[in-house]
Amino acid sequence: MNHDEAAKLLGPYRDGELDLATCLKLEEHLAGCPSCQQKLAGEQELVGLIQSETPRFKASPFLKTRIQAALREEKSSSTTIPWWKHLSLGSTFSGLAGAAAVLVLLAVGSFWTQGIPELDQEAVANHVRSLQVNHLMDVASTDQHTVKPWFAGKLDYSPQVVDLGPSGYPLIGGRLDVLEHRNVAAIIYQRRKHYINLFIWPADAESLHGRLYNQNGYHALGWTKSGMNYLAVSELGEKEFREFVQMIQDQTVDSRPGE
């Protein structure tokens, strides 16, 4: 290795970026070349100084928090996209393979939806909105025989409306709402100053998992009974919330004979 070649490789040599063969050839030259030795020492010194004296700027803890919050927001906004749309986004499927995949996924759809918190998130968002924009009720009534008929003509099914007034969870009204792009009945109950939205719609292809979902102090719990999906959402404490769910489950009767 001649001097010019060697001089060029001193930096990579210091950085440990040379392959073994080149390394050995360079060391051979280095042993007999004071100029290269000096240059290598200078290189060592400079990099040492950069590493010891140059500030490595550190991110503030606030930046981390800010990024995590932004990611959460990004996630919740992206999850309002229905799951089937993800098939066309970034999917490796195309053409017939895609169509086949859709069929397969539709077949397992009911199983698949069980793990999705999106529905819970959407329901929580609806609940919050219903409290925010003064749109809690379309029909205000503590009478289940007023609330139930109100849905007739607005929905192609008739939700069961039970009153839990005697148990401390009075029915206060009903509202038409939208979940996953379909109209659903929202029955509103009250517990002291808290409200509970109970969404009801037919369980065509999916059944709900019955697990409690928590988000920022809101609880959501969905279940399927007698061909209907129920999804309760509230900011009530977990104990009372579960009590409410239990009572609704007990009092909704099986409307399908023989099932």
Add this chain to the structure above:
Amino acid sequence: MTEQHRDAGGNLSQPDFEQVFLPHLDAAYNLARWLLRNDHDAEDAVQEAYMRAYKAFSHFRGGNGKAWFMTILRNVCYTMIKKLRSHETPEPFDEEIHQPVGESEMQEAFRQKANAESLHGALEKLPDEFREVIVLHDLEGLAYKEIASVVGIPIGTVMSRLARARGRLRAEIIAANAKESFS
């Protein structure tokens, strides 16, 4: 597609994403801060890079997460630099015109005065393309190969650019010292 990073709904899992990429927060911030020169812009750039990475996560095929993420961050930084300095006349970067000064005769002068302050000032004066390779290699410890992928240049260019960058840094320190001894 990295299925292990997706939940049952086909969505990207935020905890997985954070686990893979948040450990690079300091490295990312350091590079952004050196390129953009102030905290505010650096923080915005880093956050933007995390958002972009999150959306592009499905294209990440495992492997070197740090290099993948730093590539995104660097692109964000350069886009911001273009916007921030749009009023300035851009000086085209040419490695060849930034030749290092001679060796041994300068070394003594350098040795006497290189301290934290002069180093910081000298590094700030380097063209972005030089500064970033020094930050990526000497401060963040990325290998030549990783730098090649982050900056999008061949490894041979990383080697020569880093050599020139160090030479130029040395020259800046010496120039700063000379100026100081005159005043």
